[in-house]
Amino acid sequence: MPLISTRALTKRYPGVTALDGLSLELEPGVIGLVGANGAGKSTLIKILLGLLPQTEGEARVLDLDPATQGAAIRELVGYMPEHDCLPPDVSATEFVAHMARVSGLPSGAARERTADVLRHVGLYEERYRPIGGYSTGMKQRVKLAQALVHDPRVLFLDEPTNGLDPAGRDEMLELIERIGNEFGIAVIVASHLLGEIERVATWLVAIDAGRLLRTAPLTSFTERTGQLLIETDEPAEALAARLAARGFSAQADGRTVVADLAADGHPELEIYDAVRDEAISLGLALVRLEQRRHQLEDLFRVGGADERVA
Amino acid sequence: MSALPEPVGTIYDIGYRHYDGPRLGRRGAIAAIVGAGLRASFGLGRSGRSKIIPWGALVLALIPAGVAVAVRVLVGDLIDLYSYSNYLWGIGALFPIFVAAQAPELVVNDMRHRVLPLYFSRPIGRLDYVAAKLAALSLALLALTLLPVLILFAGRVLAAEDFAAGLGDEIGALPGILGSGVLHAVVLAAMGLAICSLAARRAYAAGAVLAVFLIGGVMAGTLQEQGRGLADLAPLFNPLAILDGARQWLFGGVVAESPVAAADLPLATYGLAIVLLFGVSLAILALRYRRVTT
Numbered sequence: 336m337p338l339i340s341t342r343a344l345t346k347r348y349p350g351v352t353a354l355d356g357l358s359l360e361l362e363p364g365v366i367g368l369v370g371a372n373g374a375g376k377s378t379l380i381k382i383l384l385g386l387l388p389q390t391e392g393e394a395r396v397l398d399l400d401p402a403t404q405g406a407a408i409r410e411l412v413g414y415m416p417e418h419d420c421l422p423p424d425v426s427a428t429e430f431v432a433h434m435a436r437v438s439g440l441p442s443g444a445a446r447e448r449t450a451d452v453l454r455h456v457g458l459y460e461e462r463y464r465p466i467g468g469y470s471t472g473m474k475q476r477v478k479l480a481q482a483l484v485h486d487p488r489v490l491f492l493d494e495p496t497n498g499l500d501p502a503g504r505d506e507m508l509e510l511i512e513r514i515g516n517e518f519g520i521a522v523i524v525a526s527h528l529l530g531e532i533e534r535v536a537t538w539l540v541a542i543d544a545g546r547l548l549r550t551a552p553l554t555s556f557t558e559r560t561g562q563l564l565i566e567t568d569e570p571a572e573a574l575a576a577r578l579a580a581r582g583f584s585a586q587a588d589g590r591t592v593v594a595d596l597a598a599d600g601h602p603e604l605e606i607y608d609a610v611r612d613e614a615i616s617l618g619l620a621l622v623r624l625e626q627r628r629h630q631l632e633d634l635f636r637v638g639g640a641d642e643r644v645a
Numbered sequence: 646m647s648a649l650p651e652p653v654g655t656i657y658d659i660g661y662r663h664y665d666g667p668r669l670g671r672r673g674a675i676a677a678i679v680g681a682g683l684r685a686s687f688g689l690g691r692s693g694r695s696k697i698i699p700w701g702a703l704v705l706a707l708i709p710a711g712v713a714v715a716v717r718v719l720v721g722d723l724i725d726l727y728s729y730s731n732y733l734w735g736i737g738a739l740f741p742i743f744v745a746a747q748a749p750e751l752v753v754n755d756m757r758h759r760v761l762p763l764y765f766s767r768p769i770g771r772l773d774y775v776a777a778k779l780a781a782l783s784l785a786l787l788a789l790t791l792l793p794v795l796i797l798f799a800g801r802v803l804a805a806e807d808f809a810a811g812l813g814d815e816i817g818a819l820p821g822i823l824g825s826g827v828l829h830a831v832v833l834a835a836m837g838l839a840i841c842s843l844a845a846r847r848a849y850a851a852g853a854v855l856a857v858f859l860i861g862g863v864m865a866g867t868l869q870e871q872g873r874g875l876a877d878l879a880p881l882f883n884p885l886a887i888l889d890g891a892r893q894w895l896f897g898g899v900v901a902e903s904p905v906a907a908a909d910l911p912l913a914t915y916g917l918a919i920v921l922l923f924g925v926s927l928a929i930l931a932l933r934y935r936r937v938t939t
Contacts, residue, residue, distance in 0.1 A: 384766050386939045406768040410670055414766035416939075422754045429690070436677035437767045439668040448664060455661060481763060486664035518661040 336398045338363050338489065338521050339383060344392035346378050346545070353378040355545040356392070361523075365515035367536030367553070368525040375545040376525040377417065380491045383523075384414055397488060410439055413482030417493040417525075420478060423467025427458055427477045430466060431484050438485035445484070452480045456510060472503040479510065483520075490514060492524045496531055504531065511535050533557075557628045565592040565610055566623035577613040578606075593627065674769045675777045682781025685750045698746040702739045703788055709735060710793040714800030721804075729818045730898025732794050733829055737885045740833050741858035743789060744782075748837035749850035751778050757845060762939040771934045775838075779930075782834035783827075790833075791826030798822060821896035828895070829888055832919060835926035836884065842933040858884060865904055880904040881918055890915025 339361040346354040354375045368376050381387040383396050385405020394401050399408045422430065428449055435445035453462050456476040461469065466477060475495065482490055495511065496504045512535045515522045526532050532539065539556055541548035549556070567574060567590050575587035578594055583606055585594035596606060607624075614621055669676070687703075688695035713726045727735060755761050764774055798815055805811020837854055844850035865883035869876045880886035883904065890905040892898075894912035899905075905915070 381939060386762075386765055406671055406770070409766055410668055410768040412766075414763070416759075416762050416766075418759055418762075420759045420763050422758045422760055424754065433677065433681055434763060434767070437674045437764060437769070439670045439673040439768055440664070441667060441669060441673070442677075444664065444666050451662060485668075519663075 337361060337395075339394075339396050339523070341379075341383075341394045342392055344379070344382065344394055345390050346375075346382060346387070347390045353545050354382070354389070357542070357545070357547050358392075359540060359547065359550055361538065361540070361550075363521040364537045365511065365522045365524065365535050366538045366540060367532035368523055368540050368542070369529055369532050370525075370527065370542040370548075372527050374527075374542050376527075376542065377493055378545075379542070380414070380493055380523070380525060384409060384412065384491065410485075411487055412489045412491060413485065413487035415478045415482040415490070415492045415495060417497060419474070421466045421474055424465055426465055427453060427462040427469075427473075427480070431477065431480050434481040435484040440485055448484050448486065449480075452484045456480045456483070457506070471498045472500070472506070475499060475503070475507060479507075483514065487520060489521045489523065492522060494526055495524060496526070496528070508535050560627045561596050562627040563594045563596050563606060563610070564623065564625050564627045565594065565621065566590060567592075567614070568620040568622055571619070573617055574610075574613055574619060577617065578609060581609050581613075583609065590622075596626065671768050671773060674767055675773055678764075678769075678774065678777035679781045679784070682751050682778055683784055686747045686782060686785030688747075688750075695750070699743060699785075702743040702746075703792075706736045706739050706789045706793050707796065710796040710800070713797055714804070717800055717804045727797060728898065729794055729797065729822050729825075730893070730896075731900040731902070732797060733790060733825060733892070734885070734889050734900045734903050736789070736793065737889075739789060740786070740829070740885065741855055743786065744833055744837035745851040745854035745858075747785065748782055748834070748841045748854060749844070749847035751782055752838055752841050753844060753847045753850050756842065756937070761934075761937050765937075765939050771937070772931065775930045775934050778838055779831075779834055782838060783830045786830035786834055787826055790829040791823065794822045794826060821898070824896055825892045828892060828919070832888060832923050832926075833884075835923055835930070839926035839929040839933075842930055861885075869904060869907065877908045877910050880908050880910070881914070884922065887915055887918045887922060891919040 337360045339359065341357050341359045344354055344357040344359075345352070357375075357379065368379070370376050378387065382389050382394055383401055385401035385408055388402060396408050397411055401408055425433075431453060432442075432445045432449040435448055436442060440448065453459075453476075456479050458473060458476050458480065461473060466474065469477070475498070479492070479495065482492070492511065496507050499507060508531060511522055511524055514520050515535070515537075522535075524532065524535065533553065536553050538551070539553050540550045565571070565574070569590065570587075571590050571592045572587045575585045575592045575594075578585040578592065582600060583594050583598045585592050594606060594610075597603065598606065610621070610624065613619075684690055687699045688697075709727055709732070716726060755764070761774075765771060769777075798818065802808065802811045802815050805814070836857070840853045840857060841850040844853055861883045862885070865879040865881075865886060868879035868882065880890055880903075886904045889900055889903045890910070890912060893900070893905060894916045905912075
């Protein structure tokens with residue numbers, strides 16, 4: 336049984352299609368849901384929580400149907416919305432304990448877990464003060480704590496690093512990684528920032544304009560391309576020409592050359608020797624020599640969508 | 646001198662613990678919201694300032710009952726300061742004040758600070774939330790609409806020379822006491838929450854509640870000055886008069902000071918009016934909360 340599956344999931348608003356025939360199968364782990372703002376990430380999360388009915392298609396979360404068993408799903412999942420959602424006049428302890436009880440925990444367990452979870456997210460003495468006086472970073476921690484307090488099986492985080500400074504981002508991402516790996520809770524983290532997702536996710540779902548671009552393990556997004564990237568300290572046309580003359584396919588672009596690793600009639604990795612020899616004979620200094628990888632950003636390049644839809 | 650003993654307590658980071666205890670689901674969630682709402686209604690767990698109005702109103706509501714019981718015990722049943730029927734009309738001014746001060750505490754911040762999505766992503770529905778808040782405020786209002794009259798009832802029974810005979814005399818009034826108390830509490834709570842659900846801030850909500858009751862009272866007063874036909878309609882503009890009329894229609898007992906006594910309307914009209922008032926309040930709540938985006 337997959338953690339989450341959808342089949343041809345579609346959500347249409349008057350004039351806008353937020354989700355367009357989305358089919359997914361996700362296994363537990365830290366799953367990054369990436370897409371530009373307005374790509375349909377929040378809509379997908381709300382449908383999976385049973386807060387929004389889909390127009391067409393099917394969805395299942397923990398083998399439950401959000402459309403008819405929403406309450407049962409919401410007992411077992413946690414949700415951290417993108418926007419501010421905290422009352423200013425109560426303390427974090429009071430608020431999180433109340434939310435634990437609204438999730439169905441008895442009051443004793445709610446208090447205990449509130450203390451535990453606030454400690455895990457890194458709120459200490461300040462947890463007894465009214466939330467209104469907290470920094471953005473502390474508020475994000477409270478938002479995460481209320482989603483985690485009832486020990487959910489799945490955690491939906493919508494843009495969890497919104498509004499945080501670089502240090503706050505690092506801490507939030509570290510927490511998300513701990514929740515996924517140490518706590519053993521599946522995490523779906525939606526973000527428009529590829530760089531962040533890349534750091535925590537093991538699986539990636541990329542959507543654009545409500546359509547699935549790609550769903551795959553993170554490693555396959557950044558796998559090697561079979562090309563060598565050579566950067567020199569001077570314009571590199573001559574180097575490219577020498578390599579081409581030796582039978583390698585190579586193109587120069589300013590001070591870099593991109594060459595295919597494999598070439599007919601040459602043993603594997605011979606290109607490294609060729610680069611070394613030609614660089615010496617041309618008197619070029621090599622700045623960088625590495626196997627080129629796909630960039631996550633490639634996904635969202637204009638025209639990239641059509642090529643990569645499965 | 647011996648060395649100090651080794652410290653015995655050590656803090657360990659025991660890591661994340663999973664929860665495998667009971668989950669009470671929707672019922673537990675509703676109970677939690679009702680409980681928190683009740684506490685908020687009386688300012689419990691809040692600053693001393695937020696306790697003044699609810700507890701002040703409660704004390705003021707109880708004083709007449711206390712006095713009446715004391716008089717009864719000391720003087721006997723020569724004078725009746727308060728009857729079961731006119732008690733709620735007598736302390737009626739306290740209801741708008743209590744509702745205006747406390748109903749906003751229950752609903753306005755959840756809406757204004759967008760806490761509702763956190764509720765709705767838990768095992769309750771939107772109507773569950775509304776019902777829980779309504780139950781909380783109704784239960785709180787029972788402290789004003791039922792408790793004093795029950796004290797009056799208990800005082801009368803206990804002050805009687807023969808307890809059994811006293812109980813026999815008074816027990817017949819009990820359904821009316823309970824019914825009137827619940828009727829007032831539930832309708833006032835629904836009206837108060839409906840008005841507050843439309844307000845953006847607590848202060849506006851409080852003002853709006855007071856305005857509805859004040860304007861209703863003033864309009865009713867003005868109409869009463871007019872000629873015959875219009876004066877009969879006067880009580881229908883005053884929510885407290887509608888409540889009194891409905892009480893009288895259901896359980897009997899004329900209140901001389903109430904505009905209901907002055908107006909020449911069939912009592913069933915008040916019954917209809919109260920159903921309308923309650924129904925409109927619930928409809929406002931249901932529509933308002935259906936529109937909340939998560």
